[in-house]
Amino acid sequence: MSKSFERRLWGAAIVLTAASLSVFSVRRVVKPTAEEAPSYRQKGPPDSPVVIAEFSDFECPACRAAEPGLKNLLALYDGKVHFLFKHFPLTPRPHPWARQAAIIAECAGRQGKFWETHDLLYEHQREWADLVENPGSSGPPKDPVDALLPYARKAGAEESALRACLNDPSAAAAVDADKKEGQDRWIGSTPTFFINQRRFPGSQTFANAGTIWIDKILKNRK
Amino acid sequence: MDRQNLKKPEITGTDALGLAARLVIGAVLVASGTMKSASPSEEFALIISNYQLQFISPDMAMALSVFLPWIELLLGYSLILGYFTRQAAAAAGGLFACFIGALLSLKARDIQLPNCGCFGIRGFHPSPTATLCMDAVLMAAAYLAWTRGETRPSLDNWSQGGYT
Numbered sequence: 342m343s344k345s346f347e348r349r350l351w352g353a354a355i356v357l358t359a360a361s362l363s364v365f366s367v368r369r370v371v372k373p374t375a376e377e378a379p380s381y382r383q384k385g386p387p388d389s390p391v392v393i394a395e396f397s398d399f400e401c402p403a404c405r406a407a408e409p410g411l412k413n414l415l416a417l418y419d420g421k422v423h424f425l426f427k428h429f430p431l432t433p434r435p436h437p438w439a440r441q442a443a444i445i446a447e448c449a450g451r452q453g454k455f456w457e458t459h460d461l462l463y464e465h466q467r468e469w470a471d472l473v474e475n476p477g478s479s480g481p482p483k484d485p486v487d488a489l490l491p492y493a494r495k496a497g498a499e500e501s502a503l504r505a506c507l508n509d510p511s512a513a514a515a516v517d518a519d520k521k522e523g524q525d526r527w528i529g530s531t532p533t534f535f536i537n538q539r540r541f542p543g544s545q546t547f548a549n550a551g552t553i554w555i556d557k558i559l560k561n562r563k
Numbered sequence: 564m565d566r567q568n569l570k571k572p573e574i575t576g577t578d579a580l581g582l583a584a585r586l587v588i589g590a591v592l593v594a595s596g597t598m599k600s601a602s603p604s605e606e607f608a609l610i611i612s613n614y615q616l617q618f619i620s621p622d623m624a625m626a627l628s629v630f631l632p633w634i635e636l637l638l639g640y641s642l643i644l645g646y647f648t649r650q651a652a653a654a655a656g657g658l659f660a661c662f663i664g665a666l667l668s669l670k671a672r673d674i675q676l677p678n679c680g681c682f683g684i685r686g687f688h689p690s691p692t693a694t695l696c697m698d699a700v701l702m703a704a705a706y707l708a709w710t711r712g713e714t715r716p717s718l719d720n721w722s723q724g725g726y727t
Binding site for chain 2 (some may be wrong): 528545
């Protein structure tokens with residue numbers, strides 16, 4: 342073996358080692374996390390073979406778009422899927438009111454009205470998100486609570502209890518804890534779904550590959 | 564001739580320019596490859612899919628999300644260390660041309676991405692125009708590194724028996 346060739350091989354080894362060190366020094370091993378959420382943010386039997394956790398943002402148009410497909414999927418696998426909703430508000434940018442919307446939904450949840458508020462916030466997302474993004478001549482309400490609270494009220498939550506909850510830091514802490522969990526799980530966009538710990542970022546990925554994965558899990562359980 | 568008696572050649576201005584180009588492109592590629600490889604590949608695959616390029620299927624996006632960071636890292640370190648410098652510079656130039664093509668196609672279709680994915684999911688997210696300018700400058704630097712070839716110090720020089 343010529344000296345030149347030997348040195349070329351050494352060069353290849355150096356380049357490969359440097360690249361490997363770069364990858365393995367930063368690669369985060371995302372450890373499996375037990376899927377937990379307050380009972381009012383869960384649907385389906387807890388002992389289901391399939392557990393789906395959704396990290397979502399009430400101001401995110403892609404999350405709103407994912408809703409019909411998600412509802413169909415939950416109906417299709419009724420009784421076989423345990424679903425959990427987790428907050429991942431992208432506040433302050435690009436969604437300045439998403440965290441406040443999550444806190445209000447959380448407070449409505451404590452009155453047993455989480456899903457109703459959740460549905461109304463998504464249904465009317467354009468209406469309230471437009472107040473932030475395209476303020477009219479009167480400008481957006483100074484406090485997002487004024488714009489968002491009516492949806493929780495419409496969902497059946499009692500206003501004085503809602504306002505008391507909004508003053509309680511534990512509601513915001515619950516939202517922030519979910520966000521922290523999402524960051525620890527390296528979520529890069531919303532919605533992101535985890536089906537039995539396997540990641541499906543985006544509604545398209547979830548719709549296309551998620552059902553295949555669920556079918557596979559259910560088939561293997563038989 | 565006894566190598567110990569050889570006078571170490573001076574580094575010329577042209578060499579210094581080639582070396583600077585090599586180091587800058589190498590550093591950018593190493594930084595972007597490292598940041599991309601830090602995040603779960605599914606997240607990076609979604610960013611690739613968001614470009615909505617018809618010839619990139621979901622499976623191909625997934626494969627790219629795994630291999631692209633490695634390609635960037637190997638090219639980056641090859642340029643920094645001067646290993647097959649001209650070939651690495653040409654490949655880096657090709658990579659930047661592909662990135663420019665993808666960004667121009669986004670602009671042409673008026674697609675806005677929250678994150679270009681240039682530096683992974685958590686890294687710095689430049690605007691599409693800033694990214695285009697950065698890629699154009701890097702492509703010009705890759706051309707410079709390619710024309711200046713095996714500037715010292717480099718593993719190429721060392722493997723040919725010269726000074727590193």
